[in-house]
Amino acid sequence: MSNSNIHDIRVEVDTRFLQGQSNPGKxxxxxxxxxxxHNQGExxxxxxxxxxxxxxxxGKVQEVRGDGVVGEYPYLQPGQNYxxxxxxxxETPVGSMEGSYLMESDDGDTFDAIIPPFRLAVPGVVN
Known part of the structure; x- marks a missing residue:
């Protein structure tokens, strides 16, 4: 029996450039x-x-590890979103992020929910 659908966490990301907080000269x-x-699992x-x-x-890489997200530890039932x-x-107008969330399911398993790579870019810099 396959457990492929038991733990199915999907991550989507939308980005935006905050011009008012940025200072390209620095x-x-x-x-x-x-x-x-999204918890698409069972x-x-x-x-x-x-x-x-x-x-x-x-090519400068920052690695960030921490507990939870924004001070919370979201608990998602099947079908729920957070x-x-x-x-x-x-330091540059273009970059990327990727990563993972360590999840613990109600059946006692821990697993990584993958955050696919996404681009950060100042509008108009990249086609």
Whole structure:
């Protein structure tokens, strides 16, 4: 028997450039990102930890690890979504983020929910 549908967490991200908080002359580009976490699996699961890799166009990588997201540990029943907004600062007008959430399901398993890579870009910089 396959457990492929038991733990199925899908992550979507929308980004936006915060021009008013950025200062290109000082290599400061501020981005907000809104994450929507979908529990498409068959078992409820709680988000325990986050792990991000944030890369700018110079190849500089910031690694971020922490407990929960925005001070919370969302618990998602099957079919539920959880949305939050956070932000990051880059030294370049283009970069990317990717990572994972460590989840614990009601059946006692822990697993990683993958956050696919997404781009951070100042509008008009990248086609």
């Amino acid at each position: 290599a400061r580009y501020v981005f907000a990102y809104t994450v929507t976490i 078992v409820a699961a709680k988000l325990l930890k986050r792990h991000w890799l944030i890369t700018d166009s110079n 949305e939050y907004t956070s932000g990051t600062i880059l």
